[in-house]
Amino acid sequence: MFEDFEVIHRYTRKQAIEDGVLVDLMQPETEPLVREAGFRFPIAMTAAAFSEAVAPIDGELPPGQDLKGRLWDVLMLLKAGIRANLKDDRVHFTVHVFDGTKTHPVQLWALCGPGDDLEPVITLMLESED
Numbered sequence: 001m002f003e004d005f006e007v008i009h010r011y012t013r014k015q016a017i018e019d020g021v022l023v024d025l026m027q028p029e030t031e032p033l034v035r036e037a038g039f040r041f042p043i044a045m046t047a048a049a050f051s052e053a054v055a056p057i058d059g060e061l062p063p064g065q066d067l068k069g070r071l072w073d074v075l076m077l078l079k080a081g082i083r084a085n086l087k088d089d090r091v092h093f094t095v096h097v098f099d100g101t102k103t104h105p106v107q108l109w110a111l112c113g114p115g116d117d118l119e120p121v122i123t124l125m126l127e128s129e130d
Contacts, residue, residue: 012116013044013123022123023050023057025071033068037075042115045074045124052126053095053106062100070097078110078124089113092127 016022022044025034034043051057053074055067074095081091092109107127115121 013121014116017044020047023047030068030071033071034075037072037079039075039079039122041112041120041122043075043122043124046126046129048129049106049108049124049126053097053108053124062098065098074108074124078108078122081110 013022017024023046025031025043025045045054047057051059054070055061061067061070077093077095078091081093085091090109090111092107094105094107096103097106108124109127110122110124112120112122
């Protein structure tokens, strides 16, 4: 439909990672965990989703919690959601996050789609994001 139109601007996944809009989970600190969880496609999270579900950006986690443990929980819930919904490119799930005082739900969704070079990538977002 838009084959004859000229692209006047393109915001790439790489630019979003460089700008801090997306948190790349394929960094040296987190990629081994992503691979251990069984994911083969690159995964990134929006900064807002990462901050709410994994670790506050520039903040501290409650005592006894760490980034890898929280990320593992998100990855396992994502994996379970994918297994339950193999016929769709998106998965909706909830992770329950302890803030040091109480547990609260964080509604997430993930989309598997084309990356900058049309390779499959997974992006995790808050339910309110697109």
